[in-house]
Amino acid sequence: MAVSLKFVIFQVMKGLAMKNRYKKIAEEILELADVKINGSNPWDIQVHNDNFYQRAITEGELGMGESYMADWWDAEKVDELIFRILRAKLDEKIQRKFSILIRLIPAALLNLQSRRRAFIVGEKHYDLGNDLFQHMLDKRMNYSCAYWKDAQNLDEAQENKLELICRKLYLKPGMRVLDIGCGWGAFGKYAAEKYHVEVVGITVSKEQVEHGRKLCQGLPVEFRLLDYRGLNEKFDRIVSVGMIEHVGYKNHRTFFEVANRCLNDDGLFLLHTIGNIKSVNSLSLFEHKYIFPNGMVPSIAQIGKAIEHLFVMEDWHSFGTDYYKTLLAWFNNFDKNWVKISSKYPCHFYRMWKYYLLSAAGGFKAVRNQLWQIVLSKNGVLEGYRFVR
Numbered sequence: 292m293a294v295s296l297k298f299v300i301f302q303v304m305k306g307l308a309m310k311n312r313y314k315k316i317a318e319e320i321l322e323l324a325d326v327k328i329n330g331s332n333p334w335d336i337q338v339h340n341d342n343f344y345q346r347a348i349t350e351g352e353l354g355m356g357e358s359y360m361a362d363w364w365d366a367e368k369v370d371e372l373i374f375r376i377l378r379a380k381l382d383e384k385i386q387r388k389f390s391i392l393i394r395l396i397p398a399a400l401l402n403l404q405s406r407r408r409a410f411i412v413g414e415k416h417y418d419l420g421n422d423l424f425q426h427m428l429d430k431r432m433n434y435s436c437a438y439w440k441d442a443q444n445l446d447e448a449q450e451n452k453l454e455l456i457c458r459k460l461y462l463k464p465g466m467r468v469l470d471i472g473c474g475w476g477a478f479g480k481y482a483a484e485k486y487h488v489e490v491v492g493i494t495v496s497k498e499q500v501e502h503g504r505k506l507c508q509g510l511p512v513e514f515r516l517l518d519y520r521g522l523n524e525k526f527d528r529i530v531s532v533g534m535i536e537h538v539g540y541k542n543h544r545t546f547f548e549v550a551n552r553c554l555n556d557d558g559l560f561l562l563h564t565i566g567n568i569k570s571v572n573s574l575s576l577f578e579h580k581y582i583f584p585n586g587m588v589p590s591i592a593q594i595g596k597a598i599e600h601l602f603v604m605e606d607w608h609s610f611g612t613d614y615y616k617t618l619l620a621w622f623n624n625f626d627k628n629w630v631k632i633s634s635k636y637p638c639h640f641y642r643m644w645k646y647y648l649l650s651a652a653g654g655f656k657a658v659r660n661q662l663w664q665i666v667l668s669k670n671g672v673l674e675g676y677r678f679v680r
Contacts, residue, residue, distance in 0.1 A: 313344035320348075324379035326372060334371035338364045348385050356577035359646045360639050369646065370619065373653025398574045403585040404539030409518040411584050412537050413495035420635060421498050424475070426628035427621050431477040432502075435533035435563060436614040436662045440680075445620040448613070453481040456530060458679045459606065459666055460559050462486040466527040469493075469553060471519050472534025476503030479512040491526070493517040495537075519546060522553050529554050532563040539587050540572050543597035551601045556669055560602065564589060565614070566661040582647045588660060602667035605676035611661035618652035 346354035437448030473492025
């Protein structure tokens with residue numbers, strides 16, 4: 292009995308020592324970003340459970356996200372905390388444990404975004420419920436970065452983005468336009484009504500197809516539940532907004548080959564995408580598990596390699612700071628309207644979604660991610676492409 296009691300006491304003391312050790316490491320690392328534990332600044336981290344320290348240090352982004360979902364820590368401004376962590380590159384100063392690192396291997400070895408798996412993100416994310424996105428997004432339900440130049444609110448900024456895309460594509464009445472990853476139909480409706488073009492939109496989300504068909508009733512806008520690899524017809528223009536992030540680095544070349552075969556020789560292709568400042572072949576573990584299964588953000592180098600001998604780059608417009616403002620606007624809408632939809636979602640959903648939106652905002656503010664609009668042609672615009680801002 293005495294031996295057993297001594298053993299229990301020893302284990303408890305050992306556990307306390309480990310917790311104190313991890314807490315000390317966390318304090319030292321966070322100090323590099325001017326973040327204090329239980330401090331008074333809005334970006335300081337308030338710890339409610341001491342198990343947080345070990346999870347954050349050994350599991351990185353996944354440990355941070357899951358411990359936030361479990362209410363182990365908080366911060367008045369989560370986006371500002373993440374901004375400081377990423378700007379100081381603290382994520383590069385921790386050593387993730389083997390059980391976390393091994394989760395990155397499938398993305399390197401397997402094609403997680405194959406044609407057979409293409410509809411997973413539609414089912415797991417975009418089909419969560421149109422009411423969620425209606426209460427979070429702008430009135431047109433644009434689920435991509437807005438363009439805030441001269442805009443006073445989210446609705447204006449998203450309309451700016453749609454107009455910017457149409458002007459960059461130099462749309463003319465009667466043109467046939469392909470929208471790869473059409474969302475709930477915002478672009479198709481806007482382009483058909485204002486520029487009198489015909490639009491074919493494809494998506495892997497059943498909810499988006501259903502909503503889009505109702506939204507665009509009576510307009511020359513068609514919606515198809517289809518993976519991009521199933522396309523083989525010609526268009527005058529192609530647009531893809533916020534979709535290549537689901538394609539995966541193993542399929543970038545295929546994606547652009549499909550766009551090339553579907554675009555008329557004198558056509559233009561506008562790609563709107565989040566951009567990574569470095570090339571990766573692994574997943575963001577938190578977003579992969581809880582938000583965007585199999586998502587992977589491309590880099591300049593990866594896009595450049597994938598378009599070689601297929602397209603000529605006519606324009607490359609970067610405005611990532613606009614995504615920071617967009618994400619904050621989405622969170623404010625979500626937070627304000629949560630009470631209206633909360634009964635439809637599990638109890639952990641609010642903190643999961645809040646962390647997703649605000650941590651992403653912090654990433655854009657830290658310039659860890661960027662936002663690009665790229666205009667491509669097949670053979671080059673002979674008279675020169677006139678860029679639009």
